[in-house]
Amino acid sequence: MMWHRPHPFTLGGSTSAHLKVENLSAGYGAFLVLRDLTLDIRPGLTVVLGPNGAGKTTLLKALNGLIPRGGNVLLNGEELPEKTHEIVQAGMALVPEGRQLFPQLTVAENLELGGWLVPKAERPQRMEQAFTNFPKLRERASQLAGTMSGGEQQMVAVARAMMCAPRLLMLDEPSLGLAPKMVDELLGIARRIADAGTTVLMVEQNVKKALAVADRGYVLERGNLVASGPAKLLARSTVIREAYLGADKDPATGTTNAADAVARRKKTATAA
Numbered sequence: 442m443m444w445h446r447p448h449p450f451t452l453g454g455s456t457s458a459h460l461k462v463e464n465l466s467a468g469y470g471a472f473l474v475l476r477d478l479t480l481d482i483r484p485g486l487t488v489v490l491g492p493n494g495a496g497k498t499t500l501l502k503a504l505n506g507l508i509p510r511g512g513n514v515l516l517n518g519e520e521l522p523e524k525t526h527e528i529v530q531a532g533m534a535l536v537p538e539g540r541q542l543f544p545q546l547t548v549a550e551n552l553e554l555g556g557w558l559v560p561k562a563e564r565p566q567r568m569e570q571a572f573t574n575f576p577k578l579r580e581r582a583s584q585l586a587g588t589m590s591g592g593e594q595q596m597v598a599v600a601r602a603m604m605c606a607p608r609l610l611m612l613d614e615p616s617l618g619l620a621p622k623m624v625d626e627l628l629g630i631a632r633r634i635a636d637a638g639t640t641v642l643m644v645e646q647n648v649k650k651a652l653a654v655a656d657r658g659y660v661l662e663r664g665n666l667v668a669s670g671p672a673k674l675l676a677r678s679t680v681i682r683e684a685y686l687g688a689d690k691d692p693a694t695g696t697t698n699a700a701d702a703v704a705r706r707k708k709t710a711t712a713a
């Protein structure tokens with residue numbers, strides 16, 4: 442396993458989290474996307490896979506208090522609060538889809554905002570830690586975030602979330618729109634954060650690469666769990682191979698278009 446490998450991340454005393462999600466329901470108004478979803482997110486790196494519209498982002502939004510949820514969510518045995526700032530205080534941070542940085546602010550200012558819940562006296566130390574963990578950002582500390590490349594911006598978004606030293610970090614499609622080399626770098630960062638003791642829950646469309654760095658995975662389709670297990674086994678499973686890997690790879694981007702793959706799989710199943 443990878444945690445024997447040395448890693449450059451230092452996190453300032455945070456402890457890993459175990460998140461138990463039981464019979465979770467969540468959606469938008471009367472439209473329930475997730476019903477009775479049960480997941481066990483243990484220390485390490487867990488990836489949630491599935492086609493567009495499966496409910497992956499909805500899951501992260503519900504766990505981050507951005508939309509109401511039903512069911513039980515326990516963080517290290519304690520019920521997760523409902524409000525976002527209380528969830529952050531309890532030790533869970535989200536890097537949302539699309540990063541949502543402040544483009545007119547510098548890298549350093551974006552990081553400072555990530556530390557809004559950290560006592561003022563501790564912030565310089567957290568900032569120093571962020572720059573140690575992400576040396577590329579130190580060189581860019583005074584650059585406006587909006588002028589950075591997609592991969593660099595994603596790195597700022599991850600570093601910003603790490604400013605509050607979360608016990609559990611949620612990443613929503615960190616590799617979206619990035620060149621293959623940056624995808625590898627970002628997924629490598631997610632792995633190192635997990636190795637350094639922060640539990641990572643990551644939503645990804647880049648199935649093959651995500652399973653290569655993850656410990657465990659869950660596969661959602663239309664809000665339902667269709668497969669789960671150790672990442673290595675999932676990568677070899679028929680469901681994953683047929684729906685997401687192999688011939689379904691987009692030759693232009695090297696990524697797997699899961700939505701098309703599932704649609705094709707369903708067509709084939711109907712035709713048979």
Ligand SMILES: Nc1ncnc2c1ncn2[C@@H]1O[C@H](COP(=O)(O)OP(=O)(O)OP(=O)(O)O)[C@@H](O)[C@H]1O
Pocket residue numbers: 469472474491492493494495496497498499500646
């Ligand atoms: N704000 C919203 N209001 C109403 N419905 C929404 C809203 N956001 C998402 N949905 C719907 O909820 C369902 C699940 O969407 P969600 O974004 O969770 O999927 P996803 O698995 O993250 O897909 P993607 O990879 O496209 O982000 C979809 O049918 C979507 O249209």
